[in-house]
Amino acid sequence: MPHLLLAVTGHGYGHLAQCAPVVNRLRELQPGLRLTVMSGLPHAVLSSRLAGDFTYLAVETDAVMCMHSAWRVDVPATCRAWREFHRDWEAGVRGEVERLREISPDLLLADIPYRLLLAARQAGIPAVALCSLNWAAMHAVYCDGEADGAVIRAQMHAGYAAADSFLTPAPSLPMPELDNVHAIGPIARTGEVRRREILAWLNCPADTRLVLVALGGIDSALPLADWPHMDRVVWLFDRALAGDRDDFVDFTRLPLPFIDLLSSSDAVLTKPGYGTYAEAICNGVPLLALARHDWPETSHLNAWAQTHGRFAEITPAGFQCGAFAEALETLWSQPSPTVMPSPSGITQAADLLFERL
DSSP, rough: OEEEEEOOSSSSSSSHHHHHHHHHHHHHOOOOOSEEEEEOHHHHHHHSSOOOEEEOOOOOOOOOOOSSSSSOOOOOOEHHHHHTTTTHHHHHHHHHHHHHHOOOOSEEEEOHHHHHHHHHHTTTOOOOEOOOHHHHHHHHHTTOOTHOOOOOOOOHHHHHTTEEEEEEEESSOOTTOOEEEEEEEEOOOOOOOOOHHHHHHHHOOTTOEEEOOOOOOSSSOOOOOGGOTTTTEEEEEESSOEEEEEEEEGGGGGGOOOOHHTTTTTTEOSSSOOOHHHHHTTOOOEEEEETTTTTTTHHHHHHHHHHHHHHHOOOHHHHTOOOOHHHHHEEEEEEESSSSSOHHHHHHHHHHHHHHH
């Protein structure tokens, strides 16, 4: 029985959103696949995306970036975390080699722990990286002035270069420094449109618009005091909110999968990040994004969203003061795309992994 080790960084849910559909497709191709998942993400979060049983190892595989919120990086803390992770680099790699030999997988799929990829090469275990970004690019932006920055990035690059292939789903950051990059199509789940059921559950008129607030898997305070009131608009949040506004709904109490909820929404309010962008655009849902110009992926994500779907951006100041109702109306006035991107990267990545197994 083939054995796959999936290593997923615990920085939000976007990395899991990329690799889970691929692993689920791979298990269809290889029904007897044995799966071990190593991640700092909770088991419940992993099992909500991964089909079937798996062995869970609660191990964080990366120096996870530190955040003030889902959209603001705590730069000093993040640089410290990377310095600590690289403090005794060789010992860290040896520890990963020992762990891999104990797990003994036939293949490693990493999104995107670079030290583990380097250890897999040293342990003689085939390894594939999958991600729309890499941590070296993040480090170059946020920690460029660090005294040991060049050394840390060289170690990061060595890890990514050790992968047999680095699969980059569209849209991805360019990675010209790596010669093992294999570009593939988008990765996104597609859902069933169930608006009628949702509106019935919420006891709302048929012309009510649903706006899904999906800011990633990092808990963040929201400026709810100034949140706009819009006629026939209901806001869907991933938590129960204090107060008595009947247009605020905790979507976790609705009995349907998240991807069906997203597909049934009239817009998604999010921040730049691969998972929600890809799922919204591939499902034809308008995307309203909080500006995040320091994040290296933002320009690539925004350009792709503008090309393939309906997209608008709001400033952090506008978000904080609730001045984004007009942006939503403008978004809804845009013509619907005639063709939506196909999430072809799922099958492309799964086929490649199947061949490696």
